Amino acid sequence: MSSVQININGEVKDLEVEPWTTLLDALRDKLALTGTKKGCDHGQCGACTVLADGKRINSCLTLAVMHDGAKLQTIEGLADGDDLHPVQRAFIKHDAFQCGYCTPGQICSAVGLIKEGKAKTDEEIRELMSGNLCRCGAYPNIVAALKEVMNK
Amino acid sequence: MNPFTYHRATNPSDAIADHNRVNGAKFIGGGTNLIDLMKENVEHPSRLVDLNHVGLREVSDREGVLKIGALVTNNEAAYHPLIEKDFPLLSEAILAGASPQLRNMATCGGNLLQRTRCYYFYDTATACNKREPGSGCDALKGYNRIHAVLGASDKCIATHPSDMCVALAALDTTILAEGTKGVRKIAFADFHRLPGDTPEKDTNLAEDEMITGLELRARFSRQFKYLKVRDRSSYAFALVSAAVGLESENGVIKKAAVAMGGVAHKPWRDFEAEKTLHGEKPSEEVFKKFATSFFKGAAGYGHNDFKIELGQRTLVRALSEAAAKGVWL
The missing domain is CATH 3.30.390.50 (CO dehydrogenase flavoprotein, C-terminal domain)
Incomplete structure (x- = not known):
């Protein structure tokens, strides 16, 4: 077992993990933060996207031990109390999901994308959101939600 | 995944020494390919030596040579002002690969060491000389739509999956490597191997060596x-x-x-x-x-x-x- 200290959503958490525990499994199974979803578990679907030191990553393809001392943000940490994050509000307004399974990953990825500031056009949003798959096909509404937040 | 031990290296010498001490140890950078292969039971290291805290994160352009540290992430490289401006071919190639999430994790050194995406290499129920030397190649007569048409052998028809490496090859990159015997430079054309009779060897990097950086001179900025x-x-x-x-x-x-x-x-x-x-x-x-x-x-x-x-x-x-x-x- 390794001792790991991670700042998650502003709270410092101490946890004991096996070296082979992925960050995704640590979040879900050790910290009960089940908002981050396990989709493919191979970095192909983006459902497990979280923000590590402000950058979006696939939490399924990294180990919890590698994040000792890091600052993480998950879907649970985006809202300010009952005040939803602008991207969360925009997803609701634009009906940017159906079943909702990919949504936490989509939203974390969108927050990362907006911070990166590289996407300007619809085409660029699609390209830079390509790491998040949505089997319900809510893509046009996801693009609309992102555009609204980006244009504010 | 198989159990393994873990070491967070503090500098390149520590990483090389620790990696050399333990049989079956592997370096881990971004881990986007290695952890995936460990989940598939294709890779089963006994120890992971984490390179993320050894430094090697700088990009510099001095005296006509662009130097990229091995631990610079793919996205950091692609969006670096020096690279965007003077090495746009490299930026374009990096951004054509993977997803933003993966590019935020994957490193420039690790990109060179990606393993093939041949379905048979990934599937432990099939024969693959790269995964298990001497077991045969099920791709030869199998579903080989993504496979090689140049330089292949009857032992292996896998392709290298990287986009970044295609640009690095065109840009005559030099690879900086460090091992227990010191540092050396490897020309890009001499780094990756053709499969021949030993497809299990992807590169000419020695067992004890790690990539520390890349040097580029050719720009083709226009x-x-x-x-x-x-x-x-x-x-x-x-x-x-x-x-x-x-x-x-x-x-x-x-x-x-x-x-x-x-x-x-x-x-x-x-x-x-x-x-x-x-x-x-x-x-x-x-x-x-x-x-x-x-x-x-x-x-x-x-x-x-x-x-x-x-x-x-x-x-x-x-x-x-x-x-x-x-x-x-």
């Missing part, structure tokens, strides 16, 4: 093109891809560098064919002749026969688009 052809418009590996850099003088090609991905076990270059472009005025005819010569000796294995024609057309289009960015008077 006439360049990375063209990737794939089954969907984003987030898929290349069927074929081409990295092209051109320099012109007095209306003719002075220098041409052309590498292809998706066609061989390593990014493919044909230095002899490139020379035939020198002194030529760019035209479809000239580029077609070059493409034919580039693919001489190509052989398909059934499902991937289409790559020979597709590859030639990709070369002609990439060369034409790179040439169109120049002024040919």
Whole structure:
């Protein structure tokens, strides 16, 4: 077992993990933060996207031990109390999901994308959101939600 | 995943020494490929030596040499102002690969050490000489649509999956490596291997060595093109891809560098064919002749026969688009 200290959503958490525990499994199974979803578990679907030191990553393809001392943000940490994050509000307004399974990953990825500031056009949003798959096909509404937040 | 021990290295020497102490130890950078393969039981290291805290995160451009530290992430490199401005071919190639999440994790050193995406390499129920030397190659007579048409052997027809490496090959990159015996430089063309009889060896990096950085000199900041052809418009590996850099003088090609991905076990270059472009005025005819010569000796294995024609057309289009960015008077 390794001792790991991670700042998650502003709270410092101490946890004991096996070296082979992925960050995704640590979040879900050790910290009960089940908002981050396990989709493919191979970095192909983006459902497990979280923000590590402000950058979006696939939490399924990294180990919890590698994040000792890091600052993480998950879907649970985006809202300010009952005040939803602008991207969360925009997803609701634009009906940017159906079943909702990919949504936490989509939203974390969108927050990362907006911070990166590289996407300007619809085409660029699609390209830079390509790491998040949505089997319900809510893509046009996801693009609309992102555009609204980006244009504010 | 199999159990393993973990060490967070604090500097390159610590990493090399720790890695050398334990049989079956592996370095981990971004881990985007390694952890995936560990989940598939293709890789089973006894120990992981974490390189994320050893430094090697700088990008500098001094005295005509761009240096990229091995731990610089793919996204950091692609969006670095020095690289975007003077090495746009490299930026374009990196951004054609993977997803933003993966590029935020994957490192520039690790990108070179990616393993093939051959389905049979990934599937432990099948025969694969790369995964298990001597077991055979189920791709040869299997579903080999994504496989090699150049430089393959009867032991292995896998391709190298990287986009970044195709640009690095065209840009004559030098790889900086460090091991227990010290540091050395490896020319990009000598880094990756053809499968031959030992497909389990992807590169000429020694067991005890790690990549510490990359050095680039060729820029092609004006006439360049990375063209990737794939089954969907984003987030898929290349069927074929081409990295092209051109320099012109007095209306003719002075220098041409052309590498292809998706066609061989390593990014493919044909230095002899490139020379035939020198002194030529760019035209479809000239580029077609070059493409034919580039693919001489190509052989398909059934499902991937289409790559020979597709590859030639990709070369002609990439060369034409790179040439169109120049002024040919």
